[in-house]
Amino acid sequence: MREEVRTIVNRYGKDRAFLVSILQDIQARYNYLPKDILLEVAEELHISPSLIFSVTTFYKAFSLTPRGKHIVSVCLGTACHVRGAPKILDTLERTLAIKPGQTTKNNQFTLETVNCVGACAVGPIIIMDGEYHGQMTLSKAGSVIGSVKAKEGTCS
């Protein structure tokens, strides 16, 4: 048993009621949900691995495959939708050459969509590594990606 996993599970008093929160913390730590770690969580909480996998595949927030170093999420809430979020998503798909849920070949970016982050008044909005960028336009979306790439000194 990895100490880190135990620490996370103990944070919630080994209480099954906090399974989703536990998985969130694990994903925050490892960037995705590695299978061997999920098996350890199942053991620690005394629940079956199948239950854990049913939960991880039910909730949209979880990824069972490794994600990129940078996560870029496009909000597709109604307010963002009517203000042009689908076009922003198209632009990012083209810029990064990936579809939502995919990761660039160099593992730098994962593109995700989210059904509303509640910043509707400043939509369309994209979230880059947890940072909100409001009143988004097609050209601004390109610069948000560009500035991260510039910092990394990478292309693609």
Add this chain to the structure above:
Amino acid sequence: MKRIAGVKELLALQKQLKQARDPHKQVITICGGTGCRGLGCMQVTEALEAELKKHNLTEKVAVRVTGCPGFCEKGPLLTVHPGSIFYKKVNAGDVSDIILKTVLQGEIIERLLYQDPLTAKTIVNEQEVPFYKKQRRILLNTNDLIDPTKLEDYLAIGGYTALATALFKMTPEDIIREVKQAGLRGRGGGGFPTGTKWEQCQAAHGTEKYLIGNGDEGDPGAFMDRGIMEGNPHGIVEGMIIGAYAVGSHKGYLYVRNEYPLAIKHLGIALESAREAGLLGENILGSGFTFDIKINRGGGAFICGESSALFASIEGRSGEPRDKYIHAVEKGLWDKPTVLNNVETWANIPLIINQGAAWYSSIGTEKSKGTKIFSLVGKINNTGLVEVPMGMKLREIIYDIGGGIPNGRKFKAVQTGGPSGGCIPESLLDLPVDYDALYEAGSMMGSGGMIVMDDRSCMVDVAKYFITFLQEESCGKCVPCREGLLRMGEIFAGICEGRGTEGDIELLESMSAAIIDGALCALGSTAPNPVLSTIRYFRDEYEAHIKDKKCPAGVCKALIQYSIVAEECKKCGACKKVCPSEAIAGEPKQVHTIDPLKCIKCGACFEACQFDAVSIT
């Protein structure tokens, strides 16, 4: 904070904290809500603190980072007290001026003031801005007054007085009677009378009962709950403790969506500080009553806002709802009697206890009492959170508070009630917003999203959007919802891609009827509402898509063409520069043209053109 032993100590502490708030001391409040953070308010806050330090003003001038005051469109928002000098769209570069001119010399900076678009006059005080003037802010007003991470701030404005009153001067029955008389109905959308729910739970068998605050605000386009959770978390906590005492519960959960990290943080701080002060946990205020709350985070599933799916989620399972003939007040979380209320409902409780049912029920309409917070968003000038008395006309909200439609465009519809609601056309704008009037119009109050659409919004696309959204969010347990929405989505894709056929509208209507009848939970049974309401009010748009293969609003990609209007083209080349597919031809100082075969309809040229020369037909 030291533990507060009892009511006497609480009142003394409140008094002391209130007195410490010198009304003459200069305070700069700045919105730290998620919306303003998306516009850079934290950089402004950092700059403010640095500038105050530079001028040795940190003792003299206080900076208070508050929750969302509502006017997100003009964020980052900053107000200088005393005097309530209201500055909008403040950036870090403005900070030096604010300190040197306004703080030190009392001078008003004209360029940062709000300008009324109708009269072109600038307005100094927040209360005079039309966006705020017509609101009745009994809940949101607290957001302006406190730093949500400080229990002291909440206590200084009389926080937890209602709790003391409830615990020491009222019986559980008194509280339930008061809430019933106030006429408070559930703010999550259902509109069930809150007091009745509590009464049923109180009467249910068993000593182990649960209380839940639903902060899983999943409706896209709605962020009222986020505004309260981030801006006034103690209001929710206080309401929940009062509710727990009334129904006899000792354990509660706040279920908050993980997409709201700041709300989770602020609620966590609130719970911890309330516990430390003896306002939560064992023997609250020395009353002998014990109640504690834990935060449960969601996993990005819309369905978990539904009560029985939410219970399943807290029980560590997939969030699948169950049939509603089993009432949560008898068999809810872990099959124990449970009261689940939306966080906005909980935040209303302290107000009712403090000011009484008679005061509360004097606000609103006959059957919908109090105020309601709406998130006014989409194609509207003043986007943000607005709190109005129930019964206000949609027209007043959209035009008087919202300031109408931007860029001289024409209003087309307002969507209320999230994916379960419907689209309301201009002809119905004089409807009062209350639970029953909106339901009769084919929509619903829902949690309070109000998305305004103009003539460039396609109503078929909007209906398709909601069906696609719900199909993705359907838990898959019952066939009508899982398969029905999938098939409806396919029909919509056909209509929007030019493959629509005669009879599609009727097919959508009959499928809607089947889903309404057959779906297990409210997600499915209300899913056809956006479809039926758009067919009801905007049938001509459906027909244009199906018969003429045209999208009148210019949204559905397969049915539109981009072109450049030669007479409008200023030959600047801005469109050509941004075109990712090299579809635009034209040398400098020549009229540009778009090659329809190369055009991928991304909209970049449309956004880049400053002269409205790019047309969509």
